[in-house]
Amino acid sequence: MRVERLPATSAPRLSDHLDIRPSMAFDRRAIEAVQRVVSSAPIRFELWDGFSVGSEGTSAVATLRLKNRRTLFSWLWDPELNFGEAYMNGAVDVRGDLRELLTAIYRALPESKRRGSREADKHDLGASRDNVHAHYDLGNDFYRLWLDQELLYTCAYFPDPAATLEAAQIAKMDRVCRKLWLTPGERVVEAGCGWGSLALHMARAYGVEVVACNISTEQIAYARERAKREGLDGRVIFVEDDYRNLTGSYDAFVSVGMLEHVGLDQYDALSRLIDRTLAPHGRGLLHFIGRDYRETLNAWIRRRVFPGAYPPTLHEVCERVFEPPRLSVFDVENLRLHYAMTLRHWFDRFEQHAADVCAMFDDAFVRAWRLYLAGSQVAFETGTMQLFQIVFNRRGSATLPWTRLQ
Amino acid sequence: MRVERLPATSAPRLSDHLDIRPSMAFDRRAIEAVQRVVSSAPIRFELWDGFSVGSEGTSAVATLRLKNRRTLFSWLWDPELNFGEAYMNGAVDVRGDLRELLTAIYRALPESKRRGSREADKHDLGASRDNVHAHYDLGNDFYRLWLDQELLYTCAYFPDPAATLEAAQIAKMDRVCRKLWLTPGERVVEAGCGWGSLALHMARAYGVEVVACNISTEQIAYARERAKREGLDGRVIFVEDDYRNLTGSYDAFVSVGMLEHVGLDQYDALSRLIDRTLAPHGRGLLHFIGRDYRETLNAWIRRRVFPGAYPPTLHEVCERVFEPPRLSVFDVENLRLHYAMTLRHWFDRFEQHAADVCAMFDDAFVRAWRLYLAGSQVAFETGTMQLFQIVFNRRGSATLPWTRLQ
Numbered sequence: 001m002r003v004e005r006l007p008a009t010s011a012p013r014l015s016d017h018l019d020i021r022p023s024m025a026f027d028r029r030a031i032e033a034v035q036r037v038v039s040s041a042p043i044r045f046e047l048w049d050g051f052s053v054g055s056e057g058t059s060a061v062a063t064l065r066l067k068n069r070r071t072l073f074s075w076l077w078d079p080e081l082n083f084g085e086a087y088m089n090g091a092v093d094v095r096g097d098l099r100e101l102l103t104a105i106y107r108a109l110p111e112s113k114r115r116g117s118r119e120a121d122k123h124d125l126g127a128s129r130d131n132v133h134a135h136y137d138l139g140n141d142f143y144r145l146w147l148d149q150e151l152l153y154t155c156a157y158f159p160d161p162a163a164t165l166e167a168a169q170i171a172k173m174d175r176v177c178r179k180l181w182l183t184p185g186e187r188v189v190e191a192g193c194g195w196g197s198l199a200l201h202m203a204r205a206y207g208v209e210v211v212a213c214n215i216s217t218e219q220i221a222y223a224r225e226r227a228k229r230e231g232l233d234g235r236v237i238f239v240e241d242d243y244r245n246l247t248g249s250y251d252a253f254v255s256v257g258m259l260e261h262v263g264l265d266q267y268d269a270l271s272r273l274i275d276r277t278l279a280p281h282g283r284g285l286l287h288f289i290g291r292d293y294r295e296t297l298n299a300w301i302r303r304r305v306f307p308g309a310y311p312p313t314l315h316e317v318c319e320r321v322f323e324p325p326r327l328s329v330f331d332v333e334n335l336r337l338h339y340a341m342t343l344r345h346w347f348d349r350f351e352q353h354a355a356d357v358c359a360m361f362d363d364a365f366v367r368a369w370r371l372y373l374a375g376s377q378v379a380f381e382t383g384t385m386q387l388f389q390i391v392f393n394r395r396g397s398a399t400l401p402w403t404r405l406q
Numbered sequence: 407m408r409v410e411r412l413p414a415t416s417a418p419r420l421s422d423h424l425d426i427r428p429s430m431a432f433d434r435r436a437i438e439a440v441q442r443v444v445s446s447a448p449i450r451f452e453l454w455d456g457f458s459v460g461s462e463g464t465s466a467v468a469t470l471r472l473k474n475r476r477t478l479f480s481w482l483w484d485p486e487l488n489f490g491e492a493y494m495n496g497a498v499d500v501r502g503d504l505r506e507l508l509t510a511i512y513r514a515l516p517e518s519k520r521r522g523s524r525e526a527d528k529h530d531l532g533a534s535r536d537n538v539h540a541h542y543d544l545g546n547d548f549y550r551l552w553l554d555q556e557l558l559y560t561c562a563y564f565p566d567p568a569a570t571l572e573a574a575q576i577a578k579m580d581r582v583c584r585k586l587w588l589t590p591g592e593r594v595v596e597a598g599c600g601w602g603s604l605a606l607h608m609a610r611a612y613g614v615e616v617v618a619c620n621i622s623t624e625q626i627a628y629a630r631e632r633a634k635r636e637g638l639d640g641r642v643i644f645v646e647d648d649y650r651n652l653t654g655s656y657d658a659f660v661s662v663g664m665l666e667h668v669g670l671d672q673y674d675a676l677s678r679l680i681d682r683t684l685a686p687h688g689r690g691l692l693h694f695i696g697r698d699y700r701e702t703l704n705a706w707i708r709r710r711v712f713p714g715a716y717p718p719t720l721h722e723v724c725e726r727v728f729e730p731p732r733l734s735v736f737d738v739e740n741l742r743l744h745y746a747m748t749l750r751h752w753f754d755r756f757e758q759h760a761a762d763v764c765a766m767f768d769d770a771f772v773r774a775w776r777l778y779l780a781g782s783q784v785a786f787e788t789g790t791m792q793l794f795q796i797v798f799n800r801r802g803s804a805t806l807p808w809t810r811l812q
Contacts, residue, residue, distance in 0.1 A: 158808075159809070160808075161808060292728070292729065292732050292733065292734045292735070292801055293729050293732050294729075313724065313729065314720065314721075314724045314735055315720075315721050315724035315725040315729060318719065318720045318721035318724065319721040319725075322698070323698065323699050323700075323719065323721060326698050326699050327698065328698045328740065328789055328792060329698070329720055329738065329740060329792075329794075330740045331738065331739060331740065332735065332737065332738035333737060333810055334734065334735060334736045334737065336806075337806055337808060382802045383734055383801045383802030383803065384802070386734060386735075388735075395698055395789045396788050396789030396790070397789065400742075400743055402564075402566075402567060402743060403565070404739055
């Protein structure tokens with residue numbers, strides 16, 4: 001999250017004062033052009049002087065009131081980036097429910113016809129470290145406000161939609177362990193371990209030994225402290241290092257929520273890592289945010305929330321990660337509705353603690369995170385993004401279970 | 407199956423008579439070269455005069471005795487094609503268990519490093535019809551000898567490895583229907599329906615209406631007769647036509663065991679067909695033989711058993727079938743061990759009726775089918791081939807089940 005490092009474009013400027021003047025013909029034509037992009041969405045657009053276009057009265061799920069001309073023209077220039085910028089900076093007021101508004105926008109946007117628009121971000125060791133620090137080192141106190149008690153910051157599994165977030169996160173960890181058919185005494189390597197909950201759960205509940213790595217300093221420090229407190233530090237080793245530097249041979253490879261940060265340019269490195277660390281009978285699980293088709297991540301999310309992130313297609317992951325070392329895909333599960341539900345819980349908890357977050361950071365930070373959480377929930381609900389959990393194994397492994405996880 | 411149309415290379419020729427002479431130094435060097443290709447396999451190779459190389463005594467799972475020089479040199483020239491030709495024509499005797507021999511060969515063969523070796527077979531309407539007739543129109547009486555009573559000629563699902571083939575084929579059909587979450591009154595289109603069992607099962611047990619197509623004349627005639635006999639001909643329409651000619655709009659699309667015959671050059675046509683026939687809330691299932699990496703099908707199988715067949719990778723199917731119309735993959739299950747078990751049942755039943763098959767065709771036909779069934783079982787057991795069942799849906803469909811099939 002890099003809000004604080006970027007220029008505070010919400011600060012008043014000369015051009016803002018000019019906006020106090022009534023809107024002119026070209027302002028009105030501009031807002032009409034913006035409205036046409038999402039013309040089927042039940043949304044009202046309003047300028048600073050009250051001029052408005054779009055859905056009327058109660059048929060509108062929300063009204064967007066633009067506070068100044070600069071914002072209006074930034075939306076014409078690059079709406080994907082600047083809608084988020086305006087919301088974060090308080091340059092647009094949303095009257096109505098934010099998630100209903102975003103759902104309406106997702107549904108109304110013409111589907112991009114781009115194919116092969118690959119992200120060009122670099123993911124060498126230094127860039128990866130910067131990207132991770134920017135988001136994951138905001139402070140454990142911040143994440144504690146709105147994540148579950150185990151601090152799992154990835155999609156949960158709700159056996160029933162009414163399950164609590166706490167129960168769903170534990171169900172997710174069990175599901176991952178059971179899909180990997182772990183047995184006591186086995187050795188597991190985890191690439192990107194967050195605050196260490198899954199590694200500790202595997203050791204505690206499944207009797208395995210774990211080597212888990214992460215390049216987030218704060219997360220690793222927290223995970224080590226927890227392992228020590230629980231007396232698991234002899235069986236779970238937390239390594240503060242890049243996944244590409246892992247060594248050793250393991251019965252299982254697991255990575256939950258890292259692949260979307262790896263970047264296509266490093267899939268060959270990830271593939272070689274898996275091939276290098278997996279024993280002949282080994283199996284693995286990759287859990288990641290993906291897409292049904294190639295498309296870069298939303299520009300605003302990349303700028304403000306997840307620099308360097310890219311949600312891949314199944315085709316890209318199969319082609320670049322599994323095929324070169326001839327790993328065999330055993331089971332793929334798409335959990336997008338479960339991620340939408342997870343994000344619904346996070347959003348609600350975040351809103352309950354908005355004042356605390358504001359005291360830690362500022363208003364722009366609160367608005368940015370509100371938009372990111374709401375937008376992500378809606379993206380999974382509308383099928384714009386997917387959550388894939390893939391179980392794989394060495395080609396020809398004789399240790400396959402007869403049936404997949406029931 | 408085109409055995410009968412090809413020259414009977416087992417007929418005696420002048421060169422065979424020459425082989426009565428003792429083997430010479432260059433014969434011995436040739437058999438040594440053949441043995442070196444699978445040097446880690448516990449197999450003994452023997453020439454017509456008793457000269458032998460390879461594993462000794464009881465350590466050998468099988469002994470291959472070559473009957474003539476022509477066969478020996480055909481193995482040096484193109485072993486992938488000519489091992490099958492020699493077995494089919496009786497030019498090599500196998501002493502020992504055929505499936506143990508094939509397992510040893512699969513395990514010992516150096517993994518091909520070919521990538522992107524795509525098959526160049528054509529699959530226009532005429533070629534597809536010829537390919538299908540060659541295999542599926544051998545006569546229903548033949549298939550009745552060794553398939554289950556429902557005549558399902560695709561991978562079964564064994565809830566338990568000890569289940570009967572009959573129970574496992576019904577469990578497979580139920581699994582397909584439940585993965586598609588069919589509800590009574592819905593309309594289903596089936597591309598490539600075999601003898602019609604799945605279409606009839608869907609209508610009978612799940613209350614749906616089905617349009618099912620197939621270009622095998624014998625299979626369609628049988629299916630129509632069955633529908634009429636069961637009083638289901640008002641709810642199941644069997645169309646003798648190519649899948650590419652299907653029209654209409656359906657709640658579900660299903661295809662079991664057809665994609666491996668479609669050919670990569672027609673995946674775009676299949677993709678457009680699915681996009682054209684699937685309703686906005688629609689979902690579908692593709693069940694097919696696949697691979698973990700790109701490789702053409704065994705040359706002998708393509709020549710004698712499945713002309714034009716190609717088992718694709720997940721990457722190829724996602725890239726060419728699902729991505730263009732932005733279909734969303736919901737669930738992938740790899741059932742290769744279930745196909746190995748299915749083939750084990752087929753092989754055993756085939757062997758029990760080998761005399762009947764010989765009376766219908768000839769010895770070469772029996773040997774060819776024995777090799778094809780045994781080789782297929784071993785290919786799935788050793789992980790050389792996969793069986794993928796993919797459930798997909800329209801992007802953003804709101805009708806997804808909360809959890810996948812338990």
